[in-house]
Amino acid sequence: MSAHNNSESQSAVLNRRDVVSQLLADRGDMLVVAGLGAPAWDITAAGDHPLSFPLWGAMGGAAMVAMGVALAQPNRRVLCVTGDGEMLMGLGSLATIAVQRPRNLSIVVLDNERYGETGMQKTHTAFGVDLASMAHAAGFVQSLRVVTAADVLNLVSIVKNDEGSIFAQVKVSTDPVPLVLPPKDGEMLKNRFREAVLG
């Protein structure tokens, strides 16, 4: 039994698919990288897209993949959608990205406080680890905690309109959602993305 359990997933009201579909509505030429597991299924449920790169592995690397895209394409908005477990494995990348301060990168963590693909074991965020504060401490000037539907609207506006490196920890419920898998061929996804970006 844990000494402290600050779990909020029981009370989280946001549905991960609703959040992602709002973020990706009218996405224009925004470039999207998704962390493995549920976030990759979420962006696919919103519509498979050549300007999306869903990861099937590379746990802990989603934000850095997005960072590489953001440096290479400074005039396009880049969105990384990932999960709490994936982000926890790459916490150092928050420091790396904050030092770079790309003007065009948003990192949105869908935090259900669980490792969803392995049996819904609790992650550290279920015990109060505060990713938004960690990102702020690393140097993200805009680091948001998103809990309500109004917070989501604000987040969508910031991701689409604001300059700077943006981090958001979005508390989402553990309610089951349909499985929607992206294509599995990583080389095809890579080539498709490059062709769509570079012509």
Add this chain to the structure above:
Amino acid sequence: MSTWPLEVHRVLHDEGVRQVAFVPDAGLSRLIDLCEADIAIHIVRLTTEEEGVALLAGAWLGGDKGVLLMQSSGTGNCINMLSLTKGSRFPLVMLVTMRGEEGETNPAQVPMGSATQQVLEAMGANVIRAESAEQIAQYLSVGLKRAYETNSSEAILIAQHVLGFKAFK
């Protein structure tokens, strides 16, 4: 003073490398300084080397070539992230200063240094060893061309005797 850092920097320029990511090593410090002073290069300091593997995959998705600089111990930190490189056939070029070889004074450097080449090859990288300062830029040029022409993963290892030994005094 050895000129290899200047030669390597020239290769980076000639091959159009735009992103250079690193966890430092003493032997790489002059090259890092040269890259940092170059406005055509984004220099990305990492907290751990695997970040660089992911970064450079993203760089290529967006059209940038890159190089990852690290010491041999850092290759161990990259192992699982190299699944991304191998699985999706991302081009990747790593320039690795070797530790744990002849003249090493730190026993902790020996296990990973001894395994570096095997580990990289196990994850699909082509490994070339530079045994002289002149070979470093030459092999990097070969590695960059092959990686970005054929979607291969390339590691250029710089033998420890080429850069000298760290002495604890």
